[in-house]
Amino acid sequence: MNQTADEIQTFHGGCPHDCPDTCSMQFKVQDGKLIGVRGNPDHPITQGGLCVKLKDYEKRHYHPDRLLYPLKRTGPKGSKQFKRISWDEALDEISTKWKDIIASDGPHAIMPNSYLGNQGLVHGLNGGDAFFNRMGATVCERTFCGEGSCTAWLLTVGPTAGVDPESFCHSKYIVIWACNSVSTNLHHWRIISEAQKNGAKVVVIDSYASKTAKEADWHIAPKPGTDGALAMAMINVIISEGLQDQDYIDNYTVGYAELTERAKTRTPEWAEEITGIPAEDIRRFAREYATTPPAAIRLGVALERTYGGSQAIRAATCLPALIGAWRHVGGGALQFPVWEHPYKFDVICRPDLIPEGTPVVNNLQLGRVLTGETKLETPIKSMMVWNTNPITQAPETDKIIKGLEREDLFLVVAEHFISDTAAYADILLPAAMGAEMEDMILSWGHLYLTYNTKCIEPPGEAKPNNEIFRQLAKRMGYEEENFRWSDTECLENYVDWDSPTCEGIDLAYMREHGFARLKDFGDKDVRARHAKGEFPTPTGKCHFLVEGATNFVAGPFRQMYEGFQPGEALDSLPDYLASRETPDTNSQLAAKYPLNIISPKSHGFLNSCYANVEDKIKRQGEQFVLINELDAIARGVKEGDQVRVFNDRGAFEGVAKISEDVNSGIIVATLGYWRQLNNGTVNCISSAEFGDMGHSTTFSDNLVEVSLA
Amino acid sequence: MATLVTDNCQRCRFTECVTACPVSAFRAGEEMLFIDPDTCVDCGACIPKCPVQAIYEDLDLPEHLNEWIEINERRSKIMPKITNKEPPYVGADDRKASLGF
Numbered sequence: 001m002n003q004t005a006d007e008i009q010t011f012h013g014g015c016p017h018d019c020p021d022t023c024s025m026q027f028k029v030q031d032g033k034l035i036g037v038r039g040n041p042d043h044p045i046t047q048g049g050l051c052v053k054l055k056d057y058e059k060r061h062y063h064p065d066r067l068l069y070p071l072k073r074t075g076p077k078g079s080k081q082f083k084r085i086s087w088d089e090a091l092d093e094i095s096t097k098w099k100d101i102i103a104s105d106g107p108h109a110i111m112p113n114s115y116l117g118n119q120g121l122v123h124g125l126n127g128g129d130a131f132f133n134r135m136g137a138t139v140c141e142r143t144f145c146g147e148g149s150c151t152a153w154l155l156t157v158g159p160t161a162g163v164d165p166e167s168f169c170h171s172k173y174i175v176i177w178a179c180n181s182v183s184t185n186l187h188h189w190r191i192i193s194e195a196q197k198n199g200a201k202v203v204v205i206d207s208y209a210s211k212t213a214k215e216a217d218w219h220i221a222p223k224p225g226t227d228g229a230l231a232m233a234m235i236n237v238i239i240s241e242g243l244q245d246q247d248y249i250d251n252y253t254v255g256y257a258e259l260t261e262r263a264k265t266r267t268p269e270w271a272e273e274i275t276g277i278p279a280e281d282i283r284r285f286a287r288e289y290a291t292t293p294p295a296a297i298r299l300g301v302a303l304e305r306t307y308g309g310s311q312a313i314r315a316a317t318c319l320p321a322l323i324g325a326w327r328h329v330g331g332g333a334l335q336f337p338v339w340e341h342p343y344k345f346d347v348i349c350r351p352d353l354i355p356e357g358t359p360v361v362n363n364l365q366l367g368r369v370l371t372g373e374t375k376l377e378t379p380i381k382s383m384m385v386w387n388t389n390p391i392t393q394a395p396e397t398d399k400i401i402k403g404l405e406r407e408d409l410f411l412v413v414a415e416h417f418i419s420d421t422a423a424y425a426d427i428l429l430p431a432a433m434g435a436e437m438e439d440m441i442l443s444w445g446h447l448y449l450t451y452n453t454k455c456i457e458p459p460g461e462a463k464p465n466n467e468i469f470r471q472l473a474k475r476m477g478y479e480e481e482n483f484r485w486s487d488t489e490c491l492e493n494y495v496d497w498d499s500p501t502c503e504g505i506d507l508a509y510m511r512e513h514g515f516a517r518l519k520d521f522g523d524k525d526v527r528a529r530h531a532k533g534e535f536p537t538p539t540g541k542c543h544f545l546v547e548g549a550t551n552f553v554a555g556p557f558r559q560m561y562e563g564f565q566p567g568e569a570l571d572s573l574p575d576y577l578a579s580r581e582t583p584d585t586n587s588q589l590a591a592k593y594p595l596n597i598i599s600p601k602s603h604g605f606l607n608s609c610y611a612n613v614e615d616k617i618k619r620q621g622e623q624f625v626l627i628n629e630l631d632a633i634a635r636g637v638k639e640g641d642q643v644r645v646f647n648d649r650g651a652f653e654g655v656a657k658i659s660e661d662v663n664s665g666i667i668v669a670t671l672g673y674w675r676q677l678n679n680g681t682v683n684c685i686s687s688a689e690f691g692d693m694g695h696s697t698t699f700s701d702n703l704v705e706v707s708l709a
Numbered sequence: 710m711a712t713l714v715t716d717n718c719q720r721c722r723f724t725e726c727v728t729a730c731p732v733s734a735f736r737a738g739e740e741m742l743f744i745d746p747d748t749c750v751d752c753g754a755c756i757p758k759c760p761v762q763a764i765y766e767d768l769d770l771p772e773h774l775n776e777w778i779e780i781n782e783r784r785s786k787i788m789p790k791i792t793n794k795e796p797p798y799v800g801a802d803d804r805k806a807s808l809g810f
Contacts, residue, residue: 038757049729049754056753182732182750190731197733197792211750215732603750615768619751 006031012514013037014452015054016124016434017606018116018145020336020445021187023050024515025057027435029455034058034435043515044166045187045446052619053606057434061456063613065417067430068460077405078424087461087471090427095475097410098135101381107136108378112559113363115142117387117609120439120452121343122490123432123465124387129349129559130482131469136355138380141362141558141695144393146301146336146444148310148696150554153299153335155546155570156317158536161337163296163330165446166524169195170330173292174202177316178227179300180210183603188298188445189215195330201292203285205230206302207598207700208626208668209661220285221663222275224596224700225579227303228312230282232576233271235263235315237286238322244290245324252533253321255545255573262573274576274584276663290323294331302600306701308577310693315574321542326530336444340520342496343442350482351560360564362695363388365688367396370403382410386431386465391420391675392608395686395697398650414468417612420675430462437464438487440495440510447521449495449502451510454487466490547572553694566695577692581703583665593647593703595631598668599682605672612674623654623678626668627706632658635706642709645669645685647702652680653709667706679709711746712753713781715774717763717808718742721801724794726755726764737791738784745785746778761810 013025024040037057041048050057070090075081085093101109112132118124125142133139168174168191181189189212196202196217204216205227213219222230238244239260249256268279268286275282289295297316304310317333325331346352359377361369368374370383390400404411404424413425422428436458441450458464463471466487473483485493488507497506501520510516521527535542551566583590604620605611611620625643637643641656645667654669662668675681685704690696714726718741726742727735734748735755741763744755756764765771767778798804 039754047729049731049752052751052753055751186731186750186752193731193733618768 011453011455012451013435014441014450016118016120016441018119020185021045022441022443022445022450024450027455032456034061034456040514051186052604053610061433061435066459067415067417068462069430071428073426080418080423082428090429091471091475094412094427095472098382105381106378108138108359109381110137111361111380111383112137112140113383113385113388115144115388119441121442121494122439122487123437126348126556127465128386128469131473133350133353133559134478134480136358139358139360139559139561141360141553143362143364143553143557143695144697147553147557148304148691148694149299149301149313149335151552151694152310152313153317155543155549156314157542159339160529160536161340161447162334163332164521164524164527165334166191167330168192168296171195171294171296172200173289173295174200175297176204176212177297177299178206178303179298180212180600182211182215184601185445207666220277222277224598224666225306225308225582226275228308228315228576229271229274230277231312231315232263232266233268233282234286234319235322236266237268237283238290239263244322248324253542253544254539255543258573259544262575294328295325296330297333299333299335304691304696305699306579307691307698309691310696311574311577318544318574327528329526329528332530337447338442338444341442342499342501344494344496345556345560348494349560354561358563364394364697366390366394367399367403368688371399381408384412385421386414389419389421389608392681392683395683395688396649397681397684414465429468430460432458432462432464440491447518449510449516451514545572551693579701581701589703593705595704595706596666597702597704598666598700599671602670602672608672608674611672623673624657625654626657626659626662628662628664629658630664632656637708643706644709645704645706647685647704650680650684652682652684711744711749712751712764712766713744713777714742715763715765715777717761720798720804721761723760723797723801725758727791728794729754729758733790733792735791736785736788738788743781743785743788746782761805761808
């Protein structure tokens with residue numbers, strides 16, 4: 001008998017987490033076990049390094065709390081009392097129940113609920129869309145993160161990848177607008193930091209001193225939700241001081257005259273009143289930005305998280321065209337480059353299967369939907385949740401729990417752990433994790449395709465999401481070919497391999513190399529995507545002015561369904577649109593709840609992933625509440641005190657950290673902590689009202705009060 | 710809480726690690742490198758770069774090396790940043806061999 005251990009084998013991996021970096025990894029496997037991971041040293045973005053979350057990814061695979069078998073609830077909802085059942089029993093029960101509901105109430109009484117807990121093309125966000133579209137279930141609009149930004153970006157410049165994130169190495173003036181890159185876009189930060197070493201000025205705009213803001217040459221801290229005023233005042237300064245690139249504007253933009261007229265009254269003094277930033281600083285910022293080419297703006301997701309957030313993004317997206325920044329390599333703006341990736345969302349989601357008149361609900365308003373506060377023609381009787389954890393991630397948490405406690409709601413969850421949401425499942429299915437399933441991982445932060453090898457078996461009886469849907473489809477009698485495709489066949493069909501951008505790339509290539517740069521993007525040192533306009537808009541130009549625009553949510557975030565889009569008329573021009581909840585805009589509410597709260601991502605967690613892992617909690621620290629000394633003194637709060645943060649929607653607790661990183665009037669508490677391990681979570685206080693576009697979140701548009709717990 | 714450099718680095722300073730750091734957290738001491746714990750983001754990218762296993766995450770630190778937590782905290786605050794690879798010390802290869810690598 002051979003006593004020596006097997007050799008260590010290396011496989012290509014792709015990080016499936018909800019992060020723009022989509023790292024290419026190397027999986028190290030020995031004796032059928034994942035023994036380590038490292039960043040792919042050959043990948044120009046990953047550059048051999050991972051992050052605090054991923055560096056010991058293997059441990060998450062072997063976490064003792066992993067779900068290994070299908071479970072059926074035996075105790076009250078949320079009690080986490082389950083018994084083990086077989087897959088056949090679980091799938092039979094689910095399909096029987098769904099058939100019953102379809103017979104009695106119709107398919108609209110069932111809804112899916114997923115998000116980017118996995119970014120795989122096969123097992124991720126859209127993995128179950130074809131199944132539920134075929135069922136005719138209520139469509140779930142999923143707008144946790146970036147959907148307002150998408151709407152604003154698409155209206156202004158169309159589905160362009162924008163400036164190549166790697167071309168930032170050539171930029172001389174870099175604006176990171178509402179993104180804590182060091183914690184949430186680390187591999188882009190590395191490129192920016194190289195540029196900074198080479199003399200680029202890095203400006204970070206953020207309402208508090210994030211890790212990234214502390215690395216900046218200049219940190220500008222507008223009051224939460226006032227970025228639109230800052231952007232409009234920059235437009236005012238650029239135009240009134242003649243800093244615009246008139247030739248670029250004349251040839252490649254629409255609506256300059258109207259924008260000029262709109263911006264006329266948006267002076268730096270006007271913006272100072274709103275943002276709290278001195279008018280002279282706004283002038284200096286606009287001048288520097290306009291006169292230091294190449295200038296690049298990294299638009300962060302957080303910018304959209306107030307009522308007027310998407311209008312702010314529209315204003316900021318106008319800036320590069322106004323000064324002709326797009327002419328230069330390393331000039332322009334970066335939102336989500338996924339727009340130019342060759343994914344066939346219509347094949348993945350099969351919107352052609354959606355019956356006419358299928359209703360839509362939005363998963364930010366899940367609590368309202370499940371409790372009946374949102375009036376639906378057919379109330380929801382069953383929901384399946386995978387790749388998301390609404391109890392920590394969605395707003396108005398207490399309402400969601402009330403909904404999930406409903407005895408007549410049949411809840412199916414596919415998960416790795418008994419998450420806060422999984423605790424309420426009637427049937428809980430064990431889902432496979434990264435290295436246990438084949439996939440390609442989409443990126444919303446770079447220009448590469450990324451392959452992930454199945455290199456180990458799932459533990460116990462865990463199954464990949466797509467296998468769960470294949471088996472459910474069989475039981476439901478869905479015979480479309482999608483539901484018979486293996487994961488490999490899905491990849492063959494989900495990527496537009498015949499498109500010019502995939503020239504020389506196929507699945508075999510991906511398997512061999514792990515990643516591939518899309519061909520359309522050319523050389524990061526040469527390419528200036530919009531040097532001559534060529535925006536993918538109806539006119540080919542950048543639209544300061546969009547006539548007749550109506551509100552919409554981009555297809556991939558609503559199962560590619562076009563029915564029941566929000567549809568309300570939008571302002572034809574960008575502008576500042578005030579938040580709903582600030583002391584300046586809602587003094588009555590502020591009399592009760594005087595503080596604005598910002599709830600960024602935790603450095604040590606990836607949303608709620610890893611917030612149940614002991615080492616990651618040690619690294620991240622317990623839930624904290626960052627508070628300015630003035631606000632702390634006023635409330636008798638001392639460093640380290642346990643405090644309660646609350647408003648009419650709910651409450652959570654954390655440890656007070658008194659800090660100058662946050663201005664008076666604002667508190668910061670990061671997201672992801674599990675409710676079952678803490679007293680409430682941040683989103684207990686968050687409003688489920690939408691922002692101005694794309695049904696975006698309003699996580700930074702909430703007033704609260706703080707007291708000693 | 711952070712990643713830190715321990716005594717194996719002394720008189721080696723291969724400095725491959727500094728090229729892996731996305732946040733420029735390394736500081737150049739005279740005989741060895743240090744990591745500024747307030748800058749380090751715990752990504753761990755530097756750890757496999759070290760040919761003499763001098764770099765540890767504090768959570769994995771062998772107990773007999775505990776003193777290096779405080780030494781990194783203190784020394785990193787007064788030494789200059791190092792972000793580019795430099796030639797190792799003369800005799801670094803001998804030192805590496807003597808450490809058993």
